[in-house]
Amino acid sequence: GSMKALHAMNDLRIPFIKNGLVNSHRLKALEVKNKVKFLEGIKILDIGCGGGILTEALARLGGSVTGIDPSEQLIAVARAHTLSQPNATPPSYTATTVEEYAPSVMAQYDVAVAS
Template sequence: MSDTTINPDEIAKFTRMAEEWWDPSGKFKPLHKFNPVRLTYIREKALARFGRDGHARRPLEGLRVLDIGCGGGLLCEPLARLGASVTGIDPAERNIAVARLHAEQSGLDIDYRAETAEAIAASGATFDIVLNMEVIEHVDNVPLFMKSASDMVTPGGMMLVATINRTARAYALAIVGAEYVLRWLPRGTHDWKKFITPDEVSALVTRNGLRVAEKIGVVFHPLEDAWKKSADTGVNYMLLAERG
């Protein structure tokens, strides 16, 4: 097994698409549509975990957030606006360049770094909230990646994981449907063999000292053109893990 989480083919793939991160009608259109449900979930769980007032203008003020595989910063920017001190990391330097430029244009102070999770973990850095969103299915050496991500959760902190289940239905919808039929995503965006089940994520999280607090599904409602939380984890799902 590789001693790094970096998959060069994955880095090259996202580097080629880097300029389109902030185009809601471009190659990342599905992620723009997915962003509201995951951002709402992150905010909801952060408010509850850290006892924050949801009516405050900057309810996450002072909380340290790490977004692993941040891409162009689609999650980093709204979390910074909520008051969090945000660090976004991505091994693709072009993604980080795009993210930095967009944050600067938006007047936001975000610490973007072209780094890997294992490098940040090795530095001893810890965060109140670690975001592991739509990234685990793109890395090599998943056990090392999950250990690195888990190690960076400070005592009392939490990690959120969003990914795709390894089921026949996920293959039909996330690959055949999304990439070949509807063409929501470029062909080859996902590899079904790299999908990971909720039980597998739970085992890795638990092995690394965190407690699984919740697992929820996320499903697309075509009539509303929106993603919503669901009890169905058969395709897309999110997992909340906490350190006591």
């Protein structure tokens, strides 16, 4: 549909994030190859998550994901879409800016993505 291009970007973004986690020694290369949910145990902050396309994909891979976006409308779209998806651990969403959210909670995340 109309979001096809955004979904296609996950084909680039997920391997980029995966490689970054391996290169920073947050994940072992062998685990990434052999596990479908290779993000299990990884806490991820998706900054500017919009409607949650990347956020949901990271959650399906086992990540504990929080999406933030300043647009309350986009957060509402993301939350509604998540309800229709079979994520083992659905992402959480907050309508806020990174400037408001990150200073007090950044230390609890392993990874922050903004794309």
